[in-house]
Amino acid sequence: MEKRDYEMLVWSLEAEAREQPALFRAKVILISLSAYLLLLGLLGGVGLISWGLFSWVRHGWRLFPTLALIGWLLAALPVLAISARMLLSRLDAPQGRALKAAEAPRLFRLIERLRSQLKAPAIHTVLLTHDFNAAIAQVPRFGLFGGHRNYLILGLPFLNTVAPKEMMAVLAHEYGHLAGSHGKLSAWIYRQRRTFASLHEHASQRREEDVINGVFATLLDRFAPYYNAYTFVLSRQNEYEADAVAGRLAGAEASAAGLVRSELLAEWLQQEFWPKLYQQAAQRANPSFMPYAAMRKIAAATMPEWASKERLQAAWQRDSGVHDTHPCLRERVQALDQPCALPPALSVTAADALLGESLASLTREFDQRWWDGEKGQWQEYHRRHTRATSRIAELSGQPMEHLDASAAQELALLLAEYQGSAAAKPVLAHLLGRSGERYPKPVYYYGRVLLDEGDSKGLDYLEEAARLSPGLANDSLRAGYAWLYEQQGEAAADQWLQQLQSLMTD
Known part of the structure; x- marks a missing residue:
């Protein structure tokens, strides 16, 4: 089809x-x-x-x-x-840090209250994860023959950045799937x-x-x-029904505010928070702050940036796709009969209200786990960046014409990797302007630089790089296709790709 x-x-x-x-x-x-x-x-x-x-x-x-x-x-x-x-x-059980009722009594009391109101099945395990997310997973223990266990999955970043009432709406939404028998049907359909x-x-x-x-x-x-x-449409229908449950139990206003806040925060975390944290690795062998301890304060301090009218309008204009079962923000909020509005500032987070005294120790635990997993790569990147910076300074201190082809290529590639394609452009242009052998990687990077500047001549350099080096062919094809797809549409991108593939096989 x-x-x-x-x-x-x-x-x-x-x-x-x-x-x-x-x-x-x-x-x-x-x-x-x-x-x-x-x-x-x-x-x-x-x-x-x-x-x-x-x-x-x-x-x-x-x-x-x-x-x-x-x-x-x-x-x-x-x-x-x-x-x-x-x-x-x-089906594999979801992974995370299992919470006990004694660690978060208020959270478990809220879960039980929602279960009683909805006459829903019990939650067998509550898992705390590092994701910005909340979900219910129903896992059959005996394959086709059932024996379901219900998992509530709560991301610590999510708890740390939403309001208690909004978190209640999210829990009601997730429990709404179970109460409506969505869980077993969804698990069965997923298996099929x-x-x-x-x-x-x-x-x-x-x-x-x-x-x-x-x-x-x-x-x-x-x-x-x-x-x-x-099955896609059924899953999307389930989302609307679960939203209606959340609106009924937690209030439509809190449900809509939570949807807006989570949409804007998810984008901010992906585009701002995590990239800026990892950028420190260039200058520091250890991060200046740990993510989970700092996330709540940074989110509150930068709220005017991520919760702006411009960002909300951009999120509001996105349409629902045919691959993500969750409807777009606009349709979910309108289904709750609520307006397009920014969420209020927080005085208390859901983590404060529901995790209580355990929050500090859980935060330290998650930060330590994050650092244990990242330390090796972080510090290795820091060492490579330090050596690269020193080498760039050494090579840049010499007149370009005095560098042989190998040294000029090394400088161009180091600049492209550590300072960006714009910084590498003059060296790449000088290197490609020399007579003699053409080096594939400089040709490829120069093509990327031109495309970044909106110059379609970059496609010619990508084609040349693909012909010069089979190892660069896939990267060249992907880069050219993505640029053409964005600039001229799918038909133009497909035509270019087919032409280049035919030339390479001749």
């Missing part, structure tokens, strides 16, 4: 789900059951044919039946093994999608080898896009 056709299918199914949500859910369940019956029927047919061939051989050894049985089993057994393994496999994806990949790679894989691949080619579209 073409991309546009898939998008149209998703949009039409979303309209159907809005008009008749219960009927749509029943349809998804029916499609899923039908898929299982089809799969089991196919596997049963494979088994019957295998048994028939075996019976034929057993009544008297003959060459042709024996060869037929061997060939059939060689084709059928891998399919049977993959199907059985995927149908019966266990994984099963069919594995079978599809296996059969597609071998569709020309034998009849079994050809039949499987053809059926799954037709089934997969429709099943993915139906």
Whole structure:
């Protein structure tokens, strides 16, 4: 199915789900059951044919039946093994630091209150993680036969930067999935999608080898896009229903404020907080602050930057995609009947209110774990950066014409890596202006510099780099394709890529 056709299918199914949500859910369940019956029927047919061939051989050894049985089993057994393994496999339990009720009694009391109000199943394990996120995971212990355990996953950065009422809304949203039986259905659908994806990949790679894989691949080619579209829309419908639960229990205003705050903070953490923390490695062998201890204070101090009207408008204008089951911010807030508004400043965070006295020790624990994992790479980068800075100073102190080609290339590449492409441009231009052998990496980096400046001539240098060095071909193709896709659209990027690939294979 073409991309546009898939998008149209998703949009039409979303309209159907809005008009008749219960009927749509029943349809998804029916499609899923039908898929299982089809799969089991196919596997049963494979088994019957295998048994028939075996019976034929057993009544008297003959060459042709024996060869037929061997060939059939060689084709059928891998399919049977993959199907059985995927149908019966266990989903991995989520990872994190398990919290005990004694460590966070207020959090566990809130969880129990929400469970009682929603008449939802119990949470078996509460996990604290390093992610800016909150989620419910329902994991079957016995594969297809169930035995579910419910995990509540809370990111310490999330707790540290949202309001208590907003955190309550998030917990109500996540619990709403369980209360609405979303968890078991979602886990079941996730397993089924994984099963069919594995079978599809296996059969597609071998569709020309034998009849079994050809039949499987053809059926799954037709089934997969429709099943993915139906289950995607169901998952998105579940999100709206869980938002409605959050609005009812925590209030629509707090729910909307939490959605806006988390959207803006997630972008700030990714684009500002973590990059600036890691930038210290260039100058310091140890960070000047630890992330989890500082995150809350820095988020509060920089709120005018990340919670600005401009950032909110940019987030508000983003549309929902057809790959992320979470609707866009605008549609979620409007579904709660709330306006586009910035969240209020915090006086108390959810971590303060729900983790209480354990917050300090948990923060130290998470900071220590982060540093234990990062220390080696951090300090190695610091050593390399220090050596590179010294070498750049040494080479830059000499007239460019006095540097041989090897030294000039070294200077250009060091500048590109540690100071950016703009700093390397003069050296790259000088090096490429010399007569004699062309070095692939300077050609590649110069092409990237030109593209960064909006100059399409950079594509010519990327093409040259790809021809000069097969090792740079993939990087050159990706860089050129991404630039053309952004500047001129997918058609122009595809045409350029195809032309370059054909030239390289000639």
